[in-house]
Amino acid sequence: MSLSDGASDDDVSVPLPREGGSHSGSIRKGCDPFAQTQRSKLQHRRARINQQINKEMRMRAGAENLFRATTNNKVKETVALELSFVNSNLQLLKEELEELNSNMEVYQTDSEAVNVPLIPLGLKETKEVDFTVPIQDFICEHYGEDGSVYDKEIKELMELRQAMRTPSRNQAGLELLMEYYNQLYYLDQRFFPPHRNLGVHFHWYDSLTGVPSCQRALAFEKGSVLFNIGALYTQIGARQDRSAAAGIDRAIDAFQRAAGAFNYLKENFSNAPSLDMSGPSLCMLVRLMVAQVQECVFERVTLTTQDTHFTSQLRLAQEAARVSTQVTGCPLMKDYVPFSWASMVQVKSEHFRALSHYYAAAALCDHTLSAEGDEESEKAFVHFYVSPPTGLTLSQVLQDPDKRRKLGKAHLRRAVIRHEEAMRVHGLCKILRKMDILQDVLSLTHKRSLDKYSELDREDDFDETAEAPEIQSQTHQKPDITPPNFSTVQVTDIFQRLGPLSVFCARARWGPVRVISLQRREGGLGLTLRGDSPVLYIKFDPICPNGLREGDYIVAVDGQDCKWAKHGEVVHMLKSPSDMGVELSVITLHSHDTQVNVSMCVCEFDLNNTTVESFNRKKYRVSKSLNLKNITKANEQTNMWK
Structure with a gap:
């Protein structure tokens, strides 16, 4: 669908609401923009x-x-x-x-x-x-109606x-x-x-x-x-x-x-x-x-995650790395989005990357691996890094407490650096500085990483801290993009008094309303009708006046609107006893840009001998109220959607 004036939006793929369906009442009251909130x-x-x-x-x-x-x-x-x-x-x-x-x-x-x-x-x-x-x-x-009536x-x-x-x-x-x-x-x-x-x-x-x-x-x-x-x-x-x-x-x-x-x-x-x-x-x-x-x-x-098991901490580290990767991948439009948005995205990227290294350090340093848990832990540790630590095998890291401590210390060092970068970016944005909750989160997590690093730091540890490898991001729940479901809110056409939408729409073209006077004769009125909402005149009869044309829609009988009337209701109105006959208001449909095709059963009434013939027609212009499911299916069949 084009949003500009010059393009048509006929082929938009919008689920169509129900016409004449159930309606729980329109909500007409929004919140007051001047309310003191x-x-x-x-x-x-x-x-x-x-x-x-x-x-x-x-x-x-x-x-x-x-x-x-x-x-x-x-x-x-x-x-x-x-x-x-x-x-x-x-x-x-x-x-x-x-x-x-x-x-x-x-x-x-x-x-x-x-x-x-x-x-x-x-x-x-x-x-x-x-x-x-x-x-x-x-x-x-x-x-052709008086607009003030609506x-x-x-x-x-x-x-x-x-x-x-x-x-x-x-x-x-x-x-x-x-x-x-x-x-x-x-x-x-x-x-x-x-x-x-x-x-x-x-x-x-x-x-x-x-x-x-x-x-x-x-x-x-x-x-x-x-x-x-x-x-x-x-x-x-x-x-x-x-x-x-x-x-x-x-x-x-x-x-x-x-x-x-x-x-x-x-x-x-x-x-x-x-x-x-x-x-x-x-x-x-x-x-x-x-x-x-x-x-x-x-x-x-x-x-x-209530437990502090080795594999649980690894999972938290990978989940945090996943958040950082997702946030970093947001293609922010430069010079358009607010500066605070760009700053917040950068703060989150650094913050969650720091958390991933913190949880990696917690997994390595806080847990003593038992013989029974070695196989499970090593299996979880195999895919933990993007590339394994230089000069070390994963089994060596898991079996040697000192190597685990040094690798954990390297992770904490990166965590502290990332936390400090997040706090630096936060301090550069005036809007973010006003957010006390963000300041609290950054300060608490930074202090936690510093305290953990102080616990691992030893006075006799003169070895240069190695560079911690990059953690492989992973999640156990991938986000879904949930499309809007418009059918959850059922509405009724406000202008349904104009008539069934399949005929009385902006895309249809018809002639002016003609009033035809019919006199009752021994053979009846000479009409053969089909369908409902509105009813069509379909068969020529010698006793029928020349004013009626095959395919005319009956919109009123004796001045009573019958656009939405069922077939039987129109037949009853025409057969009502009256010596003066009836007046039909009819229109002739000249063109219609769209047509809804469905398979349905219609009844044909011949008012000459009042017999009823039921038959199935596969393609028929529907002039009754259609529910959302039928309209959606019809649109898919006729390729109206994008």
């Missing part, structure tokens, strides 16, 4: 700065145009001076926004557990959108979007975003033809820089909402209490789902007008989320 204050400040950045950028664009257009040197000097002020203000605003985006502490848990803070992502801000006039005009022009539906849509702007940081907030995302499918089908836009402008701000983007393509709205789903998952993951295994598991699940949302966005949307939804940025976010999943896995292994 730390996170809400932060969100309000972000919105204010985004508006100021937008204003300054408009001023800069106007000044640049004037500078290029004028030939008066004095005016040019004045404009150049104004441009310098505007650029200075923009730089200050972006620095202020970066500081807000770097405020990771607001999203952290209130638990007293001492853990390295996780990196959350702020939500994209957006302006209000007024759908009233564009949708009313489209209904009048395309559907004021209630338009208001409901706008309330849903307004609530979606400030979702609560829990499951209800996620469901609210998914409800609006699913509702956008119906909005796309109802009001966005393939080669025309509705004339609605969607304004969204970059999550990290605050730079505004404006597009008329509904794909941009979909992509931005999907981005916020992923961002909200990161905030939920960061706030979990990771002092217990259950909280760690919830954090793992949240970050895996965040990675899945960003990965889905990367694979299905293109030509993003904002940098935060570009391919490189989304790739970076996916890798960062996976690295944080690995970090939580290490915390769970540390928490659940």
